[in-house]
Amino acid sequence: MGLAYAGPQVLVVLSEDGVAYHEAAEAMRGYFQGHDATVSLRAIRAVDLDNSAAAQAQADILVAVGVRAMQDLAMDARPTLNILVPQQNFELVRPPSKRDSRLFSAIYLDQPIARRLRLIQQLLPGRQHIGVLLGPTTLDRSKPLQKSAREQQLALEVAQVSSQEEIIPSLNQLLANSQVLLALPDPLIYNQNTAQSILLTSYRAQTPLIAYSKAYVQAGALAAVFSTPAQIGRQAAEMVMRALQTKNFVLPAPQYPKYFSVDVNYQVARSLGFVLKDEATLLNQMQAGAERE
Amino acid sequence: MKASINLARWRVRIGIFGFLYVTGASAAEPVTPPLSEQDFLGEVPMVLTVSRLVQPVSEAPAAVTVIDRDMIRTSGFRDLADVFRLVPGFYVGLFTGNEQLVSGGLNNRFFGRVQVLLDGKSVYTPMFGLVPWSALPLALEDIERIEVSRGPNAATYGANSFLGVINIITRHPAQDQGTLIATRVGDPGLADGLVRHAGKYGDLDYRVTLSHKQDNGFELRNDSQRTNSISGRGDLRIDNNKSLEFQFGYTGALFGEGYFGSNDDGPRDQHAQSSYQQMVWRQVSGADDEMSVQFYHTYNLNHEVFTTPAFTEGPFQILPTVIRTDLDAERFDLEFQRNQRLTPALRLAWGLSSRLDRIHAPLYLGNDSTQDTQLQRLFLNAEWRPVADLIVNAGAAWEHNDINGTALSPRLALSYHLAPRHTLRAGVSRALRTQTVLEDIGSYSVTANTTVGPLVVPRFFGNASLLPESIVTRELAYIFDVPEQGFSADVRLFEDRVHNVIAPVKVIAPFEYFVFRNAANVTTRGVQTQVRWRAGSTQLHFAHAYTKTIIDSAYNAAVAEDLQHSNPSNTISLLLSHRFGNALEASMGYYNVRAMEVIGDGKPLKTYRRVDARLAYDFQLNGSRAEAALVMQNLFKPYYEYRTENEFDSRALATLSMEF
Numbered sequence: 001m002g003l004a005y006a007g008p009q010v011l012v013v014l015s016e017d018g019v020a021y022h023e024a025a026e027a028m029r030g031y032f033q034g035h036d037a038t039v040s041l042r043a044i045r046a047v048d049l050d051n052s053a054a055a056q057a058q059a060d061i062l063v064a065v066g067v068r069a070m071q072d073l074a075m076d077a078r079p080t081l082n083i084l085v086p087q088q089n090f091e092l093v094r095p096p097s098k099r100d101s102r103l104f105s106a107i108y109l110d111q112p113i114a115r116r117l118r119l120i121q122q123l124l125p126g127r128q129h130i131g132v133l134l135g136p137t138t139l140d141r142s143k144p145l146q147k148s149a150r151e152q153q154l155a156l157e158v159a160q161v162s163s164q165e166e167i168i169p170s171l172n173q174l175l176a177n178s179q180v181l182l183a184l185p186d187p188l189i190y191n192q193n194t195a196q197s198i199l200l201t202s203y204r205a206q207t208p209l210i211a212y213s214k215a216y217v218q219a220g221a222l223a224a225v226f227s228t229p230a231q232i233g234r235q236a237a238e239m240v241m242r243a244l245q246t247k248n249f250v251l252p253a254p255q256y257p258k259y260f261s262v263d264v265n266y267q268v269a270r271s272l273g274f275v276l277k278d279e280a281t282l283l284n285q286m287q288a289g290a291e292r293e
Numbered sequence: 294m295k296a297s298i299n300l301a302r303w304r305v306r307i308g309i310f311g312f313l314y315v316t317g318a319s320a321a322e323p324v325t326p327p328l329s330e331q332d333f334l335g336e337v338p339m340v341l342t343v344s345r346l347v348q349p350v351s352e353a354p355a356a357v358t359v360i361d362r363d364m365i366r367t368s369g370f371r372d373l374a375d376v377f378r379l380v381p382g383f384y385v386g387l388f389t390g391n392e393q394l395v396s397g398g399l400n401n402r403f404f405g406r407v408q409v410l411l412d413g414k415s416v417y418t419p420m421f422g423l424v425p426w427s428a429l430p431l432a433l434e435d436i437e438r439i440e441v442s443r444g445p446n447a448a449t450y451g452a453n454s455f456l457g458v459i460n461i462i463t464r465h466p467a468q469d470q471g472t473l474i475a476t477r478v479g480d481p482g483l484a485d486g487l488v489r490h491a492g493k494y495g496d497l498d499y500r501v502t503l504s505h506k507q508d509n510g511f512e513l514r515n516d517s518q519r520t521n522s523i524s525g526r527g528d529l530r531i532d533n534n535k536s537l538e539f540q541f542g543y544t545g546a547l548f549g550e551g552y553f554g555s556n557d558d559g560p561r562d563q564h565a566q567s568s569y570q571q572m573v574w575r576q577v578s579g580a581d582d583e584m585s586v587q588f589y590h591t592y593n594l595n596h597e598v599f600t601t602p603a604f605t606e607g608p609f610q611i612l613p614t615v616i617r618t619d620l621d622a623e624r625f626d627l628e629f630q631r632n633q634r635l636t637p638a639l640r641l642a643w644g645l646s647s648r649l650d651r652i653h654a655p656l657y658l659g660n661d662s663t664q665d666t667q668l669q670r671l672f673l674n675a676e677w678r679p680v681a682d683l684i685v686n687a688g689a690a691w692e693h694n695d696i697n698g699t700a701l702s703p704r705l706a707l708s709y710h711l712a713p714r715h716t717l718r719a720g721v722s723r724a725l726r727t728q729t730v731l732e733d734i735g736s737y738s739v740t741a742n743t744t745v746g747p748l749v750v751p752r753f754f755g756n757a758s759l760l761p762e763s764i765v766t767r768e769l770a771y772i773f774d775v776p777e778q779g780f781s782a783d784v785r786l787f788e789d790r791v792h793n794v795i796a797p798v799k800v801i802a803p804f805e806y807f808v809f810r811n812a813a814n815v816t817t818r819g820v821q822t823q824v825r826w827r828a829g830s831t832q833l834h835f836a837h838a839y840t841k842t843i844i845d846s847a848y849n850a851a852v853a854e855d856l857q858h859s860n861p862s863n864t865i866s867l868l869l870s871h872r873f874g875n876a877l878e879a880s881m882g883y884y885n886v887r888a889m890e891v892i893g894d895g896k897p898l899k900t901y902r903r904v905d906a907r908l909a910y911d912f913q914l915n916g917s918r919a920e921a922a923l924v925m926q927n928l929f930k931p932y933y934e935y936r937t938e939n940e941f942d943s944r945a946l947a948t949l950s951m952e953f
Contacts, residue, residue: 020334067329084330109333126777137328168470169918185332188325192338192533193493197467199340204362204437204468213333218580220341226333267580271346273776275713 007038008244011059013073014045015066015084020229024065024084027233028240035241046072061240061249067093074104079249082106083236084229086185088137090254105251107232107239110185111212111225112256113141113148115290119225119262120180120210121152122285123276131157131178131207133171135186145184161189168197175205183211183221195219206272217263222272225286227257235259262286336533339577347438351716351772354674354686354706356443356785358823364834365433367870367880369907369924371477371485371946373433373461374426378884379866380441381785381821381836383457386891387934387941390481390510391518391548393426394891394935397443397457398817398840400859402893404795406726406762408446408454411461412540414571414589417453418622419650419666420657422729425593428567430522430542432487432502434473437464443821444766444787445724447702448688451646451670455726455764456789463540466491466500466526472953479924479946482509482517496530513938515553515560520546535576543568550597556604556611557739563618566594581634588627595620601741612742621653643673652730657753659736666730668694674704682710692725696733697761700725716772726762731755732795732809751806753797760793760811779827789817796852796892812848815856817841830872838864858897861887878909891935901932903941917953924948 012028014021025043032039042059044052046069062080064070067089070082074093080103082090087108094104120130130149134142142158149156159174161167167189175181181202183190190198199220202209208222217224235258243249262283269276277285350357358380370376374393377383386394388402397407405422408415411431417424442450442458450458469491477485484507491500502524510516524542531537546565551558571589578584597618604611630644648668655661674688689703706720731737735755741748768787775781792814797807819840826833840860847853864887870880882905890897909922924946931942 015330018334020330084334086328086330086332088328109330136325165470168468185328187328187332190332192335193496195337196340196465196498196530197470200345200465200468203341203345213335213337215335215337219337219339229334265341265580267346268341270349270352271341273349273774 007040008061009059010039010041010061010063010240011056012041012043012063012065013049013069014043015064015068015070017045020084021065024229024233024236027230028063028237031234031237032241035237036244039241039244061243061251063236063240070106077103079103079243079251080105081236081239081243081251083232084109086110087254101253102250105239106254107235108254108256109227109232110256111227111260113145114152115225115256115260115286116182116210116212117148117152117154118286118289119223119282120154120182122282123210123223123264124180124208124274127179128153129155129157129177129179131159131174131181132184133167133174133181133186133189134158134160134184135188136162137186137188138184141184164188164194167194168201171198171201172205175202175207178207181207181209183209183216185212190216203268203272208268208272208274214261214263217265220268221265222268222274223262223264223276225260225262227260231259231261232257258290260286260290338530338533338536339580342577342580342583347440349774349776350781350783351710351774352684352708353442354676354688354704354708354718354720355446355722356768356770356783356787356821356823358441358443358836360439360441362437363832363870364868365436365439366909367832367878367907368868368882369880369905369922369926369946371433371483371924372426373429373431373436376433376439377441377459378882379834379836379868380443380457381823381866382443382819382838382840382864383441384861384864384886384889384891386895387511387939388891388894388936389514389516389549389939390508391427391516391546395424395426395459397455398789398860399456399791399794399815399842399856400889400891400895402891402895404726404729404732406453406455407457407459408450409459409461410450411569412463412571413573413587413628414569414591415451415453415624415626416569416591418593419624420620420622420652420654420730422453425565425567427518427548428520428544428546428565428593430524430544430567430569431461431463432489432504432522432524434475434487434489435463435469435500435502435524435526437462437468443785444768444789445702445722445764446704447692447724448672448690448704448722449642449674451672451690452668452692452694452700452702452725452727455724455762463526464500466498466528467493469500473950475948475950477946477948480942480944481512483507483946497527499525499527501525510549511934511939511941513553513940515549515551517549518546520544534578535574538571538573538575540571541569551599556606557601557616559599559601561597561599564594564596566592568592579634581632581640583630583632585630586628587630589624590626591624593620593622609741609748610744611748612744614739614741616656616739618656619654620657621651623651625649625651638678640676641673643671645672646670650730654730656739657731657735657737659738664730664734666695668692684708686720694727696727697725700761714774716774718768718770718772720766720768720770722766722768724764724766726764726795728755728759728761728795728809732759733757735809751804754806754808756809759795759809762794762811763792765790780825782824783822785821787819787821789815791815791817794856796848796855798848798852810848812852813856814845814847816843816845817860818843832868832870834866834868836864836866855890855892858890859892861889863887876911878907878911880907881905882907894936896933896936898933898935898937902929903932904928914951917951919949919951922948 090106159170211221211224440460446454473489475487487504489502507519522544529537548563551560569591573587575585626648628646650666652664672690677685686706704722708718737753770785772783793811794813796812824835844853865885867883884903926944
């Protein structure tokens, strides 16, 4: 506060006080300290936005962490980078005409679909029939998914559900024709209440679930490719640095996570009779392919 | 007539449940929140934990046969006990239509040497060592899978895990949301009905199953059965790591008992009850890190009253005598278990348990008191992978009970992956069979009224100086496993050395009666082969067992002969199923058992072959999934089950079920 030296100021707004948000902010802070100590970073919670007018006024670039912070900053005129937000939320929140991506950009939480399909290929070569359950949130993903699957020579089986009661019957039919179940985040389908029945049903059908989060792998999914908040924080810091080097603080276009992790549940793999590569080998192979995304 | 009355009663219950289902569904419909970062970063309840995952056959420390839902369904079997015909080395015999024997060798109606666990509850009864298969409050429809360990496994499952362990695992209620109605009719006078409803209430998944079974049994036996059961399970998610599971079950049954034409063991009704309550608290902190506390209570009641006719026995004129049999058996069991990984190469499962068995059986114990037996147990199993291709499984159970004092049951198994898909396992294991209450302190006499006053006729007497039976098993197994082709095969060579086999020995002075004693040492050697193949819509299960029984020593020729003939030299079972398109499923079972004679009221039986067939058709009924199936049991020649009166002729069963 009241620093005489006026280096670039980055204001990080956290949706909540949770560990993930702080982890992202800390990764950014660490990156700036290591690369350009003149950049100062200040992190506040979204609820405190109204009480910290001074801090906001000084900021050159805003970083919104999470959906709530993104919504709160959507009308601010300054360049804003949104992180830890699903692609779909970003596209819904982004004001249509007012802003181009140079002013309102994002790093999505979602992994590119090609990357997720490549995990399946690396993990379970020979399993070509991929089952996907789509709900109201993910319905519009069907086409890009089909396209990506075709490019990787995978066959996609899609089932649509519109209510929670339909999940298990649809899943049972889908599993009859699938060798792998690929989960796309859809709050109707994958939530705390349904995780149990979906994991048990796919396990019983001996069809592994490829998830989109670390928590699902712990819960019983076979594997997932995902980015940790720290990995996204690092990428955010890199984008902010690049923007700070431009004249009007121009942000790069919205993008998928550059850094990612692979988690495998080897207990589940053993039980299903899979002999899988270790996580480090998988990650190397995945990274080797990441340039093509 | 009886069938139609009972089915009508079910219909009323269906109505009630239908109503509950409708109201439940409309009230529970949640508003779906929009997508947010929480979908990616939030926690998810631990589901597939160590205790839920099936251990691959190639890594298990013992020979395991997994019977899954597909096998149960396609076998067409109606009674749970029958499914064990699919396990190599297991014998299933129908002593009567309502009393089944499931045994892993030295086949005997009583004094079971196979441990049976229903979701962790030991269900064999301590008086005779029997499992009340017909009275178990358990519907086949609620079973997720059954894991059968062949050979002793006391280090994991405790005493009486002697010649095998049957571990029945029921489904989580979240897997069966909605309502199922099923009916079955067929031979002999068979009429069954089942209604199940499973739903969700907040963080609670629940299931309630009601079922009725009845049939007339074998033509020449008084062995009809009518059972009504209710069972339920609730799984409450406390948070993402903790859960509480509770279960209950109750069966009320009426069984036909006794022999036609017998004076002292004539036809009569038995009223039986079997019930349980169970609670499990579980905390899961990681895929390999789990802790649970379990408490259960089981209760079995058998009640019969039989009045003999007046008859002549030797020099005595027997007057009508009332023989009353009351047998209450109750069990309380508390267990703590912990699974953990200490290092990447070392996993442990350990725990302790305490049990109280309480028996009241005036006829068999000769007094009206209640007999309590306590048992304490400590167990530890370690799985160690010193190198990637070698798995060392070592374990032991320390057990103390009121009958035998303290004993240790250790086990060691080495599994070596010769190459991907090829595994060699060598193991040695020791276990004890604690004598049953009858063998220990039985005092079973009948007091008959005669023209010259009361006459005490002695029958069976326990022997408090008995040693427990002990077994040492050595085995060598080869497993060939191609999971991507759905193929697995294993061949197990084994030698069981059983010491101190307990047998009733005849005493003639002045009446003939029996006293239990350690009467033999027996060695059995054999080869068990199992093949499983799932290729798309075709599934195959094959099991073969060759058993050679060697009597090392025996108290007398009768004991030696009984044991010698108790094992069939060869058994074969084969189950083949195929799905044609989405609607039609056909399956066939073949069972071949060589000549044998079961100990305990068995008769010499010739080799039999039995072929079962099933055809099922799936269809939509008013938008609900329905299935109609026809099962033909023993398509060809009649054969004998257990005794020569038990002629098993061809039987037809038809089932209709609907899920909504």
